Amino acid sequence: MTHKDALLLLNDHIDGVLSPDHEDELHDHLATCPSCRAELDQLRALVTAAADLPEDIQPERDLWTGIEQMLEGHPRRMPASPRRSKAWFVVGGIGLAAAIILVTLGMSGILFREQVEIIPDNYANTASHYIEMMEAECRQGEVALHAAIDNSNESVTLVRMRDDIQIIDQALEESISAWRANPHNRRLARLVMTSYRFKVDLLNKAARVASNT
Amino acid sequence: MNEPVNPEGRADSASGRITGELDLISASLQGDRRAFETLYTRHIGRVFALCLRMTGDKRRAESLTQDAFIRAWSKLATFQGRGEFGAWLRRLAVNVVIEDARRRKRERGAEIIPFVDQGLPTRGSETQLHEERIDLERAIADLPRGARHAFVLHDVTGLRHHEIGRLTGLATGTIKAQLHRARKLLRENLNRKGGSRDDT
Numbered sequence: 001m002t003h004k005d006a007l008l009l010l011n012d013h014i015d016g017v018l019s020p021d022h023e024d025e026l027h028d029h030l031a032t033c034p035s036c037r038a039e040l041d042q043l044r045a046l047v048t049a050a051a052d053l054p055e056d057i058q059p060e061r062d063l064w065t066g067i068e069q070m071l072e073g074h075p076r077r078m079p080a081s082p083r084r085s086k087a088w089f090v091v092g093g094i095g096l097a098a099a100i101i102l103v104t105l106g107m108s109g110i111l112f113r114e115q116v117e118i119i120p121d122n123y124a125n126t127a128s129h130y131i132e133m134m135e136a137e138c139r140q141g142e143v144a145l146h147a148a149i150d151n152s153n154e155s156v157t158l159v160r161m162r163d164d165i166q167i168i169d170q171a172l173e174e175s176i177s178a179w180r181a182n183p184h185n186r187r188l189a190r191l192v193m194t195s196y197r198f199k200v201d202l203l204n205k206a207a208r209v210a211s212n213t
Numbered sequence: 214m215n216e217p218v219n220p221e222g223r224a225d226s227a228s229g230r231i232t233g234e235l236d237l238i239s240a241s242l243q244g245d246r247r248a249f250e251t252l253y254t255r256h257i258g259r260v261f262a263l264c265l266r267m268t269g270d271k272r273r274a275e276s277l278t279q280d281a282f283i284r285a286w287s288k289l290a291t292f293q294g295r296g297e298f299g300a301w302l303r304r305l306a307v308n309v310v311i312e313d314a315r316r317r318k319r320e321r322g323a324e325i326i327p328f329v330d331q332g333l334p335t336r337g338s339e340t341q342l343h344e345e346r347i348d349l350e351r352a353i354a355d356l357p358r359g360a361r362h363a364f365v366l367h368d369v370t371g372l373r374h375h376e377i378g379r380l381t382g383l384a385t386g387t388i389k390a391q392l393h394r395a396r397k398l399l400r401e402n403l404n405r406k407g408g409s410r411d412d413t
């Protein structure tokens with residue numbers, strides 16, 4: 001490797017994105033070239049200094065007042081629901097969109113609260129077993145819900161509930177696939193478990209609505 | 214029927230700041246502005262630092278910081294909880310800064326930022342280190358925009374090339390080129406400053 005080539009690779013080297021072959025060649029060159037070593041030291045010093053800059057800088061003037069005034073004019077955008085024209089269906093006094101979001105947050109609450117990320121094999125098995133159980137339990141509830149929809153001549157309320165459960169299913173699917181990709185991640189396992197518990201809860205509510213119609 | 218939907222979200226003050234943060238987010242989602250203000254207070258320093266360094270312009274950084282929090286309020290529902298809230302917020306701020314930069318064909322000359330007046334933390338009495346930091350902040354502010362964005366996002370904030378690519382819509386090659394250019398310009402600039410300080 002020529003001195004010129006080596007100089008071109010120093011940035012990628014400190015960023016850790018150099019191919020192993022180039023790393024070897026650069027390593028050999030550095031051993032023989034004080035100029036490149038000096039260049040590398042300077043570069044590293046700069047990158048270290050940048051990383052050491054304070055993360056926090058407080059603005060000199062109050063920015064909150066201006067923000068708060070603007071919040072009024074910025075209603076919250078909820079994730080779009082299919083075929084939902086008007087208000088969100090209300091479950092137990094809580095807008096379903098909010099409920100979904102809250103469960104997401106609830107899940108993340110568990111995510112954040114769990115300090116331990118790596119879990120042993122047997123825990124992964126337990127979670128996997130749990131999912132199977134919940135699948136079965138949900139399936140029962142869903143069958144009952146579909147039956148109730150048919151028996152009620154497509155009650156608007158129940159149809160909406162079914163749609164809402166489908167939205168939760170999408171979220172559930174995502175969390176399951178994330179967990180499958182990282183089966184030892186306790187946080188993800190918990191995320192899935194909590195989503196299921198929420199879905200079951202909603203199905204139970206649907207059953208109560210069905211029995212009252 | 215009206216119990217909290219968060220199934221394990223017991224009011225657990227013992228679990229500390231992170232749990233508190235999620236409670237704050239939940240409350241904000243229900244329209245509680247005081248909760249959102251607390252989130253603002255916790256995160257303003259890091260969001261402002263990012264906007265300030267990316268723009269090199271204090272006034273614009275202030276206004277973009279406000280935009281970022283207003284957007285956070287309206288998009289809070291899309292925070293999936295699949296990561297740290299602060300990181301989500303900072304990504305959102307980066308988007309706000311980049312959209313703003315795209316809207317402007319040319320930037321005004323970067324205002325010199327009075328970092329000295331901003332009470333940057335110092336480590337004990339290491340004033341030399343403090344001076345070097347201020348020099349570095351100024352030199353970053355003086356960089357051309359593309360190089361500045363690449364440097365702030367990669368070397369200061371610690372994002373990886375592909376994350377920066379997602380945020381800026383630039384190819385990795387472009388980001389690398391801007392980053393390497395930024396480092397070269399910074400070193401030239403700082404060597405000049407260091408030299409002139411040694412002379413005095």
Ligand SMILES: [Zn+2]
Pocket residue numbers: 002003004006007029033035036037
């Ligand atoms: Zn060399």
